[in-house]
Amino acid sequence: MATISKCCISGFKWEGTPTGRDTKLGDLNTYTAVGASGAESDGKGVAILYIHDAFGWTFVNARLLCDAYAEEVGAAVYMPDFFAGEVIPADILNDGKRWGEYDFPGFMARNSRENRWSQIQSAAAALKEEYAKVAVVGFCFGGWGAFQLGSEEFNPRLVDCISVAHPSNLTTNDIDNISVPVQICAPEVDAWFTPALKKYATEVIPTKGVAFDYQHFPGVEHGFATRVDPEKEGEKRAMLRAKRAQVAWLSEWLHGE
Structure with missing residues (x-):
């Protein structure tokens, strides 16, 4: 099993101002974004649960992605705080000298x-x-959670589809139990989503009777979908390609027939 490492905490903060708002989902602090065609809690609309990576629910990149999904998919997007208020300082992202400042094993x-x-x-x-319909997107830490929500143990289904990018802590059992349409955005280099797990997923999921979309991203590493350097063309293109793929996937299973 991989341990917390450079791939989990390196990257870049993006420029931009999130347009959503801080609310509550149950007793959890939650960032909520609603696009022009999205609707909150009307009993007929669609929602996306965003399960964040190690930088948590306040990370500007994650909030900007929530805004993008809300607008481009036409859904209410909810990103709860799943770390009980703990936040890894985002300013250590691109400063390797500061990684030792944080208790990552304890985290x-x-x-x-x-x-x-x-x-x-x-x-x-x-x-x-x-x-009426709920989708899940999960990045890094959020990957295993998305797969768990899509498990066959839930009847009726708890969610209608999932999309994950560079998942961490994923197990073969998670893959075995998937029962909803699933999309995986996989970087070429990933200490968590290993070649063995990639092979297992691409062999097993097609036998589960669910729609499956596997997207391979050459030349990029774990974290590419949420923390790339937008000034680097290859990284920026991979991130944008992942977002476009996820928007299409979510739109299909939330709005398609």
């Missing part, structure tokens, strides 16, 4: 699957009560 222990799964499940269930 991983405090925010393990066992400690956070009940909150993730409750957040999805709350949205399912209010919206």
